Structure formats: C-alpha cells, structure tokens
Amino acid sequence: MTETSFNPSSLSTGAATGYGEPVTDCATCVVRNRAICASLDAEELALLGRLGRRQRVKAGHTLLWEGDDALVVANVLEGVLKLVVASADGREQIVGVVFPSDFIGRPFGKESPYSVTAMTDAEVCIFNRKSFDDFASAHPDLQHKLLRRTLDELDRARHWMMLLGRKSAEEKVASFLLEMSERLSGQGCNSGARSGFELPFGRQQIADILGLTIETTSRQLTRMRAEGLLDLPSRREIVINDRAAMEALAG
C-alpha cells in the first residue's frame, strides 16, 4: 500500500479556500457539455463555479476513504479513478471505474460507502458536499441530470453483478475487454472488427474489477493471445483481433 490520503484540511462551506485552484471559467471546461453541469445556464454555472476548485490527484492517491465522512463530491476532468470496497482482511473489489465527465462522491449521504482512488494522474473539479447538496436541491435540472446518471450507474452495477456472480474467468475477461474497448476508444467510430486501446491500469486492478486473482487474469490473457483472439503489444495495450469471437466468449 503506497496510497496516500488527500486531506482537504481547510475545507469550509461556501467559498472554499486553501486547496486546489479556484475555478475560473466553466464555459471553457473540457467536460462542459458532458458533465452534469451541462444542465445549467451561464448564470447558474457561474454560481456553481464559485463553489468548486480544480484539484490535481496523483496516481495512487485517495480522494475519499470508505467509511469516512463524505466531505466532497467532484466531476472528473481528466484521468481515471476507481471506487473500491474492501473487507476487514484486505480483500478488495473495485465496484466502479470513472472517466472524465463522470461524477464522483455520495451526495445526500454522510459516509462514503467506498474509497475513491486515482488510477492515473487525474484532475477533478471538487465541491464541498454540503454546498453541493444545497445547490443541487435548489436546481432541479441539475438534480435531474444527476438522477439520470445515477440510474445509468445502477444499471451498469447490476449488469456487473451478473458477471461477478455467474460468469467464468474466461467470460469475465472477455466481457471486461469489450467494455473497456468501448469506454476507452472514445465516442468515436468502432468500425472494424479490430480495435486497440491502452488500459489505464495493470493486471492486479483488472483482477480486482473481475473478482479474480492476478494469476488467473494473466493466464486468460495469455491464452487468448495464443489463440490469436488478441495481441498484447505492451503491458497495457490490448488489440482485439476478432471482436465477434470475443463477444461469443463473453457469454
């Protein structure tokens, strides 16, 4: 465990100071049109902007700890973060992976039900939770966006439950590769059967997502490569050669 804590020491309600950089211009934000902020008009955006701070999070650092007071919520601007639930004896299960424009944190709740840790260097637009809760309560459109997003997340989580409870190691890895291929190769075109992408994390993390060990995960990938289903040009690169066959394996 080399992970270290992000400590929002001088966090205060309202205009938070002492950490991060003030948000200067939401209008030019990279996720302006994809994040929940897309529901706001210029005036509202300026108001919310005053509550937020841009915050860099280095890979491996933890923004929220499972069980601790959920002091902050945030939008992801850049990088990839994981949501982790751990058991008393140290087993870990990744219960969510968030990308730019995704929302993190637990609004309207006291304790964070999971840890949030950066898997790559990341940048987030962070809010004091109470301030955000108040703002959201006063802005139905924002709340509507948040509701839709939460419903989508719930669907995704439930679909993942099927994978965790009922699929074999081979099916798990195949499903994982297909989902990552879709989420990582951008909203762009996935025309051909071949598709390559770079995973933002290593084998152990794949295992923690799939409920497997690192050895089993590695073996499955090696076997798929041997069968010509995929190439592994480098540790974190994956090229799916035969999408249809991969879909068949995913069950």
Added chain:
Amino acid sequence: MTETSFNPSSLSTGAATGYGEPVTDCATCVVRNRAICASLDAEELALLGRLGRRQRVKAGHTLLWEGDDALVVANVLEGVLKLVVASADGREQIVGVVFPSDFIGRPFGKESPYSVTAMTDAEVCIFNRKSFDDFASAHPDLQHKLLRRTLDELDRARHWMMLLGRKSAEEKVASFLLEMSERLSGQGCNSGARSGFELPFGRQQIADILGLTIETTSRQLTRMRAEGLLDLPSRREIVINDRAAMEALAG
C-alpha cells in the same frame, strides 16, 4: 419456467384504463409515508393518483422483461419481488430484491435492464412510465426522493458486488442471513442476539442472490445448523441463535 407475463395490453398515456383498479385514496395508502409519494402534498398526490392503478401480481408472474420496452414503473404496496439478469444460456443472477414502499422500474429509460418477477403474491401501484416521467420532471421534490432512493440502491448494489466477487460461500450465506434478518424483521427492535424470520423464497432463489448453486447453499445452511449457529424450524424459517458469531463469519 412456470413464470407468465403480465401484459399491460391496453396501456395508454394519461389516465390508463383497462387494467388494475383505479387508485381511490392515496391518503390512506399503506406506504403513503415511506414511498416516494411522501414528498407530495395532497393536491399533487391526487394528480399522481389519477395516473396510477392498483395491480395484483401473483407469485411467479413477471411484471417487466429484461430487454423489453420499459412501459411501466411502480411502487410496491405488498409482497416481495426480484430483479433478475439472465445470460443467453439461462444462468440467472438476482440483482435486487424489493419490498413494500420500494420503487420498481426504470424511469427515463427505454429498455428494462432486468426482469421484475413477483416472489410472493404482491400488489403494486403501477404507472405508465412516460406519464410518470413527465410528472416527475414537473415535481422536483418527487425527483429528489427518487434520487436519494436510487443512490441508496446503488450503494447497496456496490456492496453486494464485493460479496459476489470476493466472499466465500460461507461468508455469502452469513451476510445474506444478516441482511435479510434486518430487512424482514421490520423496522422494529432487534434487541436480543436471537432473531427469527421467514424468508419469502426458497433455496434456489437464495443461490441466485448469492451467485452459488442450490447444493452449496443448502450445505452451508445445514452446516451452520449443525454448529448451533441457527435453527431451521421449517423450509423458509430461519432463527439466528448467535448473531455475533454470524457477523464474524460474514467477513
């Protein structure tokens, strides 16, 4: 498969007729203060009531099919229903269990991501989804309630992912019994270490919740009985003798 479909054949937008009974008096509804309707005042309640119909669902009948158009949403008045995701080859994973006052269905979404099937005879207050979506969009307080509920469901689902991905059969069964004990023995007092309750479903369903087979589930229960942890007075009754020990097993 003896499950049969509930077919809302003459479903129309607005005041739906031709199925169920019209809602006569929301004010005296058994779940009036616990369901999302609790956010509404008398006038709003009357409006929503006009959109709803009381509908009985017999045990084993399916209200919504995975992948089909999600035509309806509903509040549970009585009984217990399950949310099921199935794979092409017939494996099933129960991804949620809903009780009276819980909300079911997928607002703001076209396809239902899972099937909803009654585990016991049940009664629901059912709405045409589109009408409900419109009503919700116009009533921020209702939407707020729905958001909180969805966030809670998401937390529960993610917690369950840890169980499915990382826990042993013994830990799964122990966790399950503790959770059911809490959700079934009502909001009442759970004073003593001993607690008994009646499950609304059989062994196969427990297995489908835990991602196990019926045999493994049965063996774990028998073993726990042999060790004095619990009693099994009848097929569906469970008495936990030593709650602390059970919590230790749950991991």
Added chain:
DNA sequence: CGCTGCTTTGATTCGTATCAATAGCAGTGG
C-alpha cells in the same frame, strides 16, 4: 548494470460445481 516492481509460468491444493440419488413436504384424490 543491477536494482525494483510487475507479470508470466508452473505445480499443487482447495472450494465449489456438477452429477446422481435420496429424503421430506404439500397437495390431491381414493
């Protein structure tokens, strides 16, 4: 060049699924 951490590969064990048979219970009708 030789660390250091991550990944792959191999040998073995263990837990759970699978296959198969029996037991128990609920409902039905003689």
Added chain:
DNA sequence: CCACTGCTATTGATACGAATCAAAGCAGCG
C-alpha cells in the same frame, strides 16, 4: 386417513476451475 404425485431440499461422490504457493522472466530506471 393414507397412498400417490410432484416439487423442493438434502446428502453423497466426483470433477473441474480458480486460488494459492513458488519461482522465473521482463521492463523501466537510477
């Protein structure tokens, strides 16, 4: 009241998949 039927649950024997334990390979970096 009891025999019969169908369904659910339990119990047993065995097989298989993934975990575990152990070692070697490989890449990045001072």
